[in-house]
Amino acid sequence: MVGTTNLWGEAGKVDVNAKPKLRVALVGCGGISGTHINGWKRLSPTAQIVACADPIEDRRHQRGEEIGLPRESRFPYLKDILKSGIEIDAVDCCTNNSAHAPVSIEALNHDLHVLCEKPTTTKPQLVRKIMAARDKAKNRIFMTAQHMRFEQKSLKLKEFLGGGILGDIYYARAQFLRRRYLPARIGFIDKTISGGGPCIDIGVHILDLTLHFMGYPEPVSVTAITPQKMAKRKDIRGWWGEWDRGKITVEDFAAGFIRFKNGGALTLECSWLTNMREPELTKITLMGTEAGAEWPELTIHGESNGSVTDTALKFPQDNTGGHAKEIEVFADAILTGKPSPVPAEQSLNVIRILDGLYRSHAAGKEVKV
Ligand SMILES: NC(=O)c1ccc[n+]([C@@H]2O[C@H](COP(=O)([O-])OP(=O)(O)OC[C@H]3O[C@@H](n4cnc5c(N)ncnc54)[C@H](O)[C@@H]3O)[C@@H](O)[C@H]2O)c1
Known part of the structure; x- marks a missing residue:
């Protein structure tokens, strides 16, 4: 399936006893998050969504049900996930555009990898702030979800x-x-x-x-x-x-x-x-x-x-659709130590x-x- 290392196990075989090597928080539970959930399910159990957040209660519970998350793993905001003690390695940001930069910067400031829906942000100076947070974080990947x-x-x-x-x-x-x-x-x-x-x-x-x-x-x-x-x-x-x-x-x-x-x-x-x-x-x-x-x-x-x-x-x-593949290459880059498949320097341009x-x-x- 993904990459050439044994991190992913044998192609097509799922080890149900394996613990996730990549624990993901889904932030933003609207329309596009359903497509992302399907992409993450393909990679289970190696990578799994372990918490979700959306200030709209119905949405976070609906997506939480689809993922199979217990109610106590569903929160209004990323800050609530961070406070909860649930361990995460990466954030998948599916919020409205105006929240892309604050959510991504908050995640990078907590040393988390970030996959962020397009557009990266709405202004070049905000992309530069994301890049500064990425550079301060320890070997963390930031990738815009350019699924095409x-x-x-x-x-x-x-x-x-x-x-x-x-x-x-x-x-x-x-x-x-x-x-x-x-x-x-x-x-x-x-x-x-x-x-x-x-x-x-x-x-x-x-x-x-x-x-x-x-x-x-x-x-x-x-x-x-x-x-x-x-x-x-x-x-x-x-x-x-x-x-x-x-x-x-x-x-x-x-x-x-x-x-x-x-x-x-x-x-x-x-x-x-x-x-x-x-x-x-x-x-x-x-x-x-x-x-x-x-x-x-x-x-x-x-x-x-x-x-x-x-x-x-x-x-x-x-x-395999573009969305599923984008999630696969993001996870693969993290687990095999590759650079971001969509460098922020390109997204800035x-x-x-x-x-x-x-x-x-x-x-x-x-x-x-
Ligand atoms: N790649 C694609 O083909 C594609 C398609 C559709 C949308 N998108 C992108 O995905 C993003 C979301 O679009 P959508 O259609 O799902 O919108 P949507 O309005 O259906 O959902 C966005 C959700 O984000 C939540 N949200 C807003 N701020 C938040 C925050 N700070 N923390 C947590 N949740 C927050 C909202 O409550 C809402 O439920 C947009 O950036 C959009 O451009 C990409």
Whole structure:
């Protein structure tokens, strides 16, 4: 299953008498935590959730039941878990965006590893504070849950690109556009809780993945628009239900142009509401001097012996989803002493760019990041 060491036992075999080698506290018991719970269950008993926290009582008890935790292991906040005496090694932070930094810093200050949902935080200075706490902690891993990196198609394309087969990747197009899918909950539409709209919610996924394929070039400047065009209109119907038109304070569309120190560039487009043909479009186009590539199609476009060529990558399908795999690589990195699979230095660049998009829109011009 995971890694090559014997920490995980024989592949596919569960030793029911084993004590967990990695004890995890789940913090935030809302929607996405259910997916994380399934990911941790795959790794049991080597890694297990031993406590959970959410200030909303029903939620922590519902998730607690799903995990199989006794009632006394369910708490309102991380601080309550820390006070309880329950031993933990890592925190899985699934809170709303505004709590990512305080929860992660509190965990790192207690020498715990952290897996934190995306976006890492809403501001670059908060990512820097997380990095400072990580550096003070003893060999602790901080990883943002960029699950799209760990989907099989992404792993395969990254592996294929490994030898530099595209040459100098000087341009990329990253698109995560939704026609009428606006997440209606207050934690997504109120900027004080979410930090932003589709940029922070889904732009963060496609931007991280595109930068990952490009080899994480250093960003220098951004020019963008991040307007709210349709979200207050009562005649627009969302396909995920109604939202409070009076409380939505975030953008519903964004388009940006990002310049890199190496002379390359990237365009990013994302939306929750826009007038387009597809219900959803998730696509990356990479253009290199030797070849181009498209994700998720996994096609390579080049030239050979005087003809242009289109090549498709083929491999047997693995049904492990990106979320389960991200939890696996996080646990594996801790147990086998590897560095964070998503270094915070890379997440900082993602947040610098997203913050730059908003600043550029407000300023009406290109801004340095
Ligand atoms: N990777 C993905 O595909 C994906 C999908 C959905 C959401 N997310 C991310 O996951 C996070 C949670 O999203 P969600 O959809 O589960 O939201 P949600 O609103 O359903 O749940 C968030 C929960 O966190 C709790 N919470 C807030 N502050 C807390 C704190 N300090 N301590 C403990 N609990 C706290 C809230 O009470 C709530 O129950 C967000 O950051 C979101 O961006 C990621």
